[in-house]
Amino acid sequence: MERTFIMVKPDGVQRNLIGEIVQRFEQKGYKLVGGKLMSISKELAEEHYGEHKDKPFFGELVSFITSGPVFAMVWEGEGVILTARQMMGATNPQEAAPGTIRGDYGVQVGMNVIHGSDSEESAKREIGLFFKEDELIDYNKTISEWI
Numbered sequence: 001m002e003r004t005f006i007m008v009k010p011d012g013v014q015r016n017l018i019g020e021i022v023q024r025f026e027q028k029g030y031k032l033v034g035g036k037l038m039s040i041s042k043e044l045a046e047e048h049y050g051e052h053k054d055k056p057f058f059g060e061l062v063s064f065i066t067s068g069p070v071f072a073m074v075w076e077g078e079g080v081i082l083t084a085r086q087m088m089g090a091t092n093p094q095e096a097a098p099g100t101i102r103g104d105y106g107v108q109v110g111m112n113v114i115h116g117s118d119s120e121e122s123a124k125r126e127i128g129l130f131f132k133e134d135e136l137i138d139y140n141k142t143i144s145e146w147i
């Protein structure tokens with residue numbers, strides 16, 4: 001089954017949005033298979049955002065994502081990678097549609113509340129960076145029959 005890596009960024013944690021964000025994915029019908037509050041080291045941040053290392057905002061991005069705890073999660077379900085990105089909304093919260101997480105809770109592109117993997121390949125890579133195999137829980141939910 002498809003899995004994606006989702007992370008409440010430091011601004012989302014500070015603003016008490018962990019519960020709200022978890023609730024959106026739960027109620028949509030996805031299954032939480034891993035989750036933890038953690039601090040990101042500079043090394044992990046640079047690796048995670050490696051694709052942006054030559055961008056002018058890279059330094060700011062790394063310093064922001066390491067500025068406080070994040071809530072890292074793995075969610076599972078049909079089409080979860082793309083659907084999670086749609087639920088998050090556009091990268092710039094000022095362009096994100098109302099009803100999306102960034103559209104409802106963000107203002108600045110540098111503090112946009114949430115991260116989500118953008119492809120199958122990124123999802124695999126990011127899940128591996130943030131979670132050990134035994135931190136991901138295989139279990140059945142009877143409600144799955146109704147989604």
Ligand code: RTP
Pocket residue numbers: 052057061090091109110111112114115116117118
């Ligand atoms: P993310 O990786 O965090 O889920 O965000 P994304 O896919 O929507 O956007 P991406 O292009 O991967 O950019 C990563 C993060 O870099 C910050 N950013 N700042 N100042 C800028 O112009 C700028 N552009 C991007 C954002 O915080 C974005 O989430």
Ligand code: MG
Pocket residue numbers: 118
């Ligand atoms: Mg991205």
